Amino acid sequence: MDKTLDLHAEHPDLRRRDFLKSAAQLTAAVSATALPGFSMARSPDQTIKIGFIVPLSGIRASFGASTNFSIDFVRKYLKDGIEIAGKKYDVEIIVKDNQSSPSRSLQVGNELILNDKPDIILVSDAEGATAIANLADARGIPQVSCGGPWQGWVAQRHYDPKKGFPFTFHFFWGADELGRTYASLWDNLPTNKKVGTLYADDDGGRAMSDPQHGFPPAFKAAGYEVIDTGLFQLNTDDFSTQIARFKAAGVEIVAGHTFENHLATFWNQAMQAGFRPKICTIAAGLLFPTSVSNLGSHGNGMSTEVWWTPTFPFKSSLTGQSAQQIADAYTAATGNQWTQPLGYDHALLEVGIAALKASGNPKNATAVRDAIARMTLDTVVGKVDFQHSPLKNIGVTHIVAGQWQKADAGKFKFDLKVVGNSSNPAVPLSGKLEPLAFG
Incomplete structure (x- = not known):
C-alpha cells in the first residue's frame, strides 16, 4: 500500500478539523468566483464511472506494465465525453492495483463497488477477476475481464455453460x-x-x-x-x-x-x-x-x-488504429518494446465502452449487462463474441x-x-x- 506522510497521524481529531476547515474554505472560494450558470463538473448521473483493476505490482506486475499507457490514451481520447442516446456523459476511469493478490482484488473490488459506485468494472487479471466475480454478481455490477484462460476463470465458480453468470463476463483463449x-x-x-x-x-x-x-x-x-x-x-x-x-x-x-x-x-x-x-x-x-x-x-x-502482436491484422473499434499503430504509439511514448497485454488492455476498454454505448443508458446496470451479452465486436485482438458463443458469458479469442x-x-x-x-x-x-x- 502507498505510504503517505501525515504530520497529524497521532492526532486524528485535529487532522479531521483541519480537513473540514480547508474544505469549507475551498468551497467558499469556488462559490465566490463561479460565474452564474457555470458548473465546475457534471452531476453524478452525467458521469460514467469505469473501474479498472490491474496488477501494477507483485508477481504479475509485468502483465500491468503497459496498462497505464492504455488508460491514459483512452482518457485523452474521451476527454470531451461520449454521447449515448442523445445524452452527453463525462467518463472517469478509476484504476486499482490488486498487487497480484486475490485477497487484494477482493479488497479493491469492495472499495470500487461500495465507495466509487462504478457503472462497469474491467479487470485485466483473470485471477483477480475470479476473486471479485461473485461480489459483482451479487451486487449487480457488470464486470468484464481478460488476461487468463477462460477455464481458470470458471474453474471454482460452479459454471454451467448454458446458464452462465448474472453480471460477469470474460474474454480470452482457452487452455x-x-x-x-x-x-x-x-x-x-x-x-x-x-x-x-x-x-x-x-x-x-x-x-x-x-x-x-x-x-x-x-x-x-x-x-x-x-x-x-x-x-x-x-x-x-x-x-x-x-x-x-x-x-x-x-x-x-x-x-x-x-x-x-x-x-x-x-x-x-x-x-x-x-x-x-x-x-x-x-x-x-x-x-x-x-x-x-x-x-x-x-x-x-x-x-x-x-496473445497479440503488432502484426495482428485487426483494428481498434474505438480509435480505428491498427495493432501496429498502437504498438508504435506505446514505444514512442515510453521508449519500451511493446508487450502482449497492451493489445488486451486496449480491447478490454473497447469492450467496456462499446457496452456502455450500446446499453442506451449507462447508468442502468441491467441494460449494460444485456449489451455485453449480445455483443459481437471486432477489436484490436480480433473478434470478441459473447452473443454467439456456446459458452455463456465467455467470448473465446484465439492465439x-x-x-x-x-x-x-x-x-x-x-x-x-x-x-x-x-x-x-x-x-x-x-x-x-x-x-x-x-x-
Whole structure:
C-alpha cells in the first residue's frame, strides 16, 4: 500500500478539523468566483464511472506494465465525453492495483463497488477477476475481464455453460487451444516427442495442467509423451527435482506455465545441471521482452504463446488504429518494446465502452449487462463474441505461437516472431521455429 506522510497521524481529531476547515474554505472560494450558470463538473448521473483493476505490482506486475499507457490514451481520447442516446456523459476511469493478490482484488473490488459506485468494472487479471466475480454478481455490477484462460476463470465458480453468470463476463483463449497450438508448433522440429511439464500453482497453472481440458490431453492426442512434475508453489526457488526427472526421462521439450522469476531460476539451474532440451515453450513466463533479457544469451530461441502482436491484422473499434499503430504509439511514448497485454488492455476498454454505448443508458446496470451479452465486436485482438458463443458469458479469442529470435535491426535485442498459426490462420507467419542454441 502507498505510504503517505501525515504530520497529524497521532492526532486524528485535529487532522479531521483541519480537513473540514480547508474544505469549507475551498468551497467558499469556488462559490465566490463561479460565474452564474457555470458548473465546475457534471452531476453524478452525467458521469460514467469505469473501474479498472490491474496488477501494477507483485508477481504479475509485468502483465500491468503497459496498462497505464492504455488508460491514459483512452482518457485523452474521451476527454470531451461520449454521447449515448442523445445524452452527453463525462467518463472517469478509476484504476486499482490488486498487487497480484486475490485477497487484494477482493479488497479493491469492495472499495470500487461500495465507495466509487462504478457503472462497469474491467479487470485485466483473470485471477483477480475470479476473486471479485461473485461480489459483482451479487451486487449487480457488470464486470468484464481478460488476461487468463477462460477455464481458470470458471474453474471454482460452479459454471454451467448454458446458464452462465448474472453480471460477469470474460474474454480470452482457452487452455485446450493453447495445448493444441504448442503441439502443432513442435511438429516443425524433429524430437523424441518427450515433453516435461511444470506449472505454477495458480488459476492459470491449474487450468493448463487440467487432465481433461488442459495441456495433457492436447499433447497426448498429438502423439507426445508427457512427463508431468505437477504444480509448484509460487515461492519455489529450487527446481532440481523437476530437472532430474526431465534428464532421467530424456526430455527434449519443456512446457508449462510459470512466471518470469520462476523461469529464470529454472533455466539457470537447468544449465548448471547440464540439461539441454531442444525446445522450451512456456506460457506467461516468456511473454515479455524482459522475460528473454533476464535469460541473457540463453533467451534466444525461447518460445511461447502469442496473445497479440503488432502484426495482428485487426483494428481498434474505438480509435480505428491498427495493432501496429498502437504498438508504435506505446514505444514512442515510453521508449519500451511493446508487450502482449497492451493489445488486451486496449480491447478490454473497447469492450467496456462499446457496452456502455450500446446499453442506451449507462447508468442502468441491467441494460449494460444485456449489451455485453449480445455483443459481437471486432477489436484490436480480433473478434470478441459473447452473443454467439456456446459458452455463456465467455467470448473465446484465439492465439498463435511465437519464438523469441535475435532482431534483424533496431534498438531491441529480440523480436517475437509468429512461427505457428494453426489456431488463428488470420495472423501471418513472420518466421519459422528454430531449435534452442546453447553457447
